[in-house]
Amino acid sequence: MALGDISAVIDSLEFDTDRGQEPYIIHISGDVFVVVYVGVDFHGWMVTFTVDSSGTIGNSVIDSFEFDEAVSLTPRILNISGDTFVIVYYATGSFTKIITIDIDSSGNIAAAITDSLAVAASVSPQKSEPRITPVSGDIYAVVHRNATNGGEAFTVDIDSSGNIGGAAIDSLEFDAVTRDPDIINVSGTMFAVVYQGPDQDGWVATFNIAADGTIDNTVTNTLEYDTTHGTLARILNVSGDVYVISYSGQSPNRIAVKTLTISAAGAISSVIDTLSLGSTPGSYSTPTLVSGNVYAVIYKVGLGPPGFVATFTISSAGAFSAVLDTLELDPVDVYPDIITVPNSTVVCVVYGDGDLDGFAKTASVDVGSPTVTTQAVTSILETTATGNGNVTDLGDSGVTQHGHCWATSTDPTTSDSKTTNGAKGATGAFTSSITGLSTGITYFVRAYATNLGNTSYGDNVTFETDHVPTVTTDTCENVAPDGTTATGRGNITDLGGDDATAHGHCWDTSINPTTANDNIDNGAASVTGTFTSAITGLTPGTVYYTRAFATNTVGITYGGNVRFTASLERAGIIWMEGSNFRGFDEN
Known part of the structure; x- marks a missing residue:
C-alpha cells in the first residue's frame, strides 16, 4: 500500500x-x-x-x-x-x-x-x-x-x-x-x-x-x-x-x-x-x-x-x-x-x-513507512555485541518503536530476538545492546523501525560472536643432536574474532601439556597462519609431548598432542596425535 x-x-x-x-x-x-x-x-x-x-x-x-x-x-x-x-x-x-x-x-x-x-x-x-x-x-x-x-x-x-x-x-x-x-x-x-x-x-x-x-x-x-x-x-x-x-x-x-x-x-x-x-x-x-x-x-x-x-x-x-x-x-x-x-x-x-x-x-489507512538502515555490528564479544542502525525517515506517523532484531538465519524480524529502544522523535543513528548470544555462532541482524502502520527493516548484517582461537600442532623439527632443543610448529587457523593475546607451544613428559607446564609464549598474533616456537631445556633421551596454543579474550585453546624424543643418538618424531605417522624411532 x-x-x-x-x-x-x-x-x-x-x-x-x-x-x-x-x-x-x-x-x-x-x-x-x-x-x-x-x-x-x-x-x-x-x-x-x-x-x-x-x-x-x-x-x-x-x-x-x-x-x-x-x-x-x-x-x-x-x-x-x-x-x-x-x-x-x-x-x-x-x-x-x-x-x-x-x-x-x-x-x-x-x-x-x-x-x-x-x-x-x-x-x-x-x-x-x-x-x-x-x-x-x-x-x-x-x-x-x-x-x-x-x-x-x-x-x-x-x-x-x-x-x-x-x-x-x-x-x-x-x-x-x-x-x-x-x-x-x-x-x-x-x-x-x-x-x-x-x-x-x-x-x-x-x-x-x-x-x-x-x-x-x-x-x-x-x-x-x-x-x-x-x-x-x-x-x-x-x-x-x-x-x-x-x-x-x-x-x-x-x-x-x-x-x-x-x-x-x-x-x-x-x-x-x-x-x-x-x-x-x-x-x-x-x-x-x-x-x-x-x-x-x-x-x-x-x-x-x-x-x-x-x-x-x-x-x-x-x-x-x-x-x-x-x-x-x-x-x-x-x-x-x-x-x-x-x-x-x-x-x-x-x-x-x-x-x-x-x-x-x-x-x-496507510500512513507511510519509516526508513532504516543497518550498519556493521561492533564491540563483538562471546555473548554480546552492539548493533548499529540509522533511522533516515520517520514516515508520516512517527516512529513508535525501534531497535535491532537477530537470528541465526537470514531476514530476522521482530518475532525473533530483538531490542526495544522505544519511540524515536527524530531521524539519526542509534545503537542497541545485543545480548544472550552463544559463543562462536554466526548471527544475522537487522535494524528496524515501527510506526503506527508498518515495521521497516534495514538490510541483513552478519557477525560471528567471539570464541577461542583454533590452532593445530604440526610435527616438531630440528631436534638438536645433543637432545636439549627442538622446533615446535603450529598453525592458527581462526583468531576467534579477536587478536590472539598469546600463542606458542607447551610441552611435558605427560600427554596434554598446558601453559602451566614448560612453554614458550611468542606473544600476540593478529593474523592467522603458521608459526614456530623454540623448545628448550629438554633432557636428552626423554620422550616429550607438545601442543601448540593460542589465547584471546575468550580463553585458551590447544592443538593436538605431538610426541617426540630428545635423543643423543637419533632424535625425531615417533607419534603424532590423530595421525598414523610413525618414524624416527630411536631403536
Whole structure:
C-alpha cells in the first residue's frame, strides 16, 4: 500500500437494526467506544461496543440506553471526567438540551441520566446542531442556533459528578443569522467557531471565554472563508496555528477542505490552500487525523447514496496533497461520523445506511513507512555485541518503536530476538545492546523501525560472536643432536574474532601439556597462519609431548598432542596425535 491508501472494509457492526441516524462516536477507554444517535421515532439513543487496533469490531453492542424518549436530533457526546459524560442535542420544544450520564470503562451505561439543562434554541432543528467543548475546570462552552436564529455561544458549569448548573453562565451572539456551528479552543481563553452565515457563506469568528465562563461582549476577529457556501463546517487543528475546515460548498468544490491560520490572539489569516474532494453535490463531511500529516474525511454525496472516505495530507504550513485514495461505502444518510482508533491507523466510520439502520465499519489507512538502515555490528564479544542502525525517515506517523532484531538465519524480524529502544522523535543513528548470544555462532541482524502502520527493516548484517582461537600442532623439527632443543610448529587457523593475546607451544613428559607446564609464549598474533616456537631445556633421551596454543579474550585453546624424543643418538618424531605417522624411532 502507498501513503494514504485505504483498505477494504475490515469489519462491520449493525448497532441498530431500526434507525441509526446522525451518529457521533467517541472513544471511552481501551477498545470501548460509545455512539450517540437518533434512533427509532427520532428518540435519543446511545450504544457501546468495542473496536480494537486491528479494526475488529465486537460482535454485538455492549450496552444501550434511550436517553430521551422524545425527538432528539444531532446529539454530541463528550467525556467530563472518569465515567461522567455529557450529551448535547436539539430537543423537543426547540431547546438545546444538555444531559449527563455515567458510562464505565467496560461500556456499561447507567440506567438513568444524572442531570439536565435546557436552553432555548431555534425552531429549525436541522440548523441548530449544538456542539460542546471544555473551557477550564468545570466550565464548558456550547455553540448553537439560538431562538432568534443567531449564532450563539454560551457557557455552563458541569462538575465531575455530572451536576449541571441551573442556568447558562454567560452568552455571546457571534452572528445574527447562522447555522451548523462548530467550536474549537485555539489557545488559552481564545476560541474559534466556524458556521454558515446569513447568505449561506462560510465564516470563522474568534472570541475569548474566561476560565470562569465569562465571554467577551464582541468577537475578536472574523473571516469569510467561502463567499458562496459554507454548510456543515467542521474544524480541526493541524499544527501550531494552522487549522483545517471541511464543509459543503458550491460547484466545483462540492465537498471542500480549506486551511488557514488562527493566532493565539484570535487573528485569522486568509485561506492558505483549498482541496476539492469532488464535484458531485455533497454534504455532511467530518474530518479526522489518522496519523502524522495524513487525514481522512467521511462525506455523503448528493441526496442519496453513496458515502465516501477520502484521504489526503496537510503539511505543517497548511498545504494539501492531492486526494490520495477514496473508499466507497453503502448508501449513507445524513451526518456520518469518523474517528481514528487510538494507537492505530484504523478509522471507524458510523452512519445510517439507505434503510436508516445504524452501522459501524472499519478500514485501515496507510500512513507511510519509516526508513532504516543497518550498519556493521561492533564491540563483538562471546555473548554480546552492539548493533548499529540509522533511522533516515520517520514516515508520516512517527516512529513508535525501534531497535535491532537477530537470528541465526537470514531476514530476522521482530518475532525473533530483538531490542526495544522505544519511540524515536527524530531521524539519526542509534545503537542497541545485543545480548544472550552463544559463543562462536554466526548471527544475522537487522535494524528496524515501527510506526503506527508498518515495521521497516534495514538490510541483513552478519557477525560471528567471539570464541577461542583454533590452532593445530604440526610435527616438531630440528631436534638438536645433543637432545636439549627442538622446533615446535603450529598453525592458527581462526583468531576467534579477536587478536590472539598469546600463542606458542607447551610441552611435558605427560600427554596434554598446558601453559602451566614448560612453554614458550611468542606473544600476540593478529593474523592467522603458521608459526614456530623454540623448545628448550629438554633432557636428552626423554620422550616429550607438545601442543601448540593460542589465547584471546575468550580463553585458551590447544592443538593436538605431538610426541617426540630428545635423543643423543637419533632424535625425531615417533607419534603424532590423530595421525598414523610413525618414524624416527630411536631403536
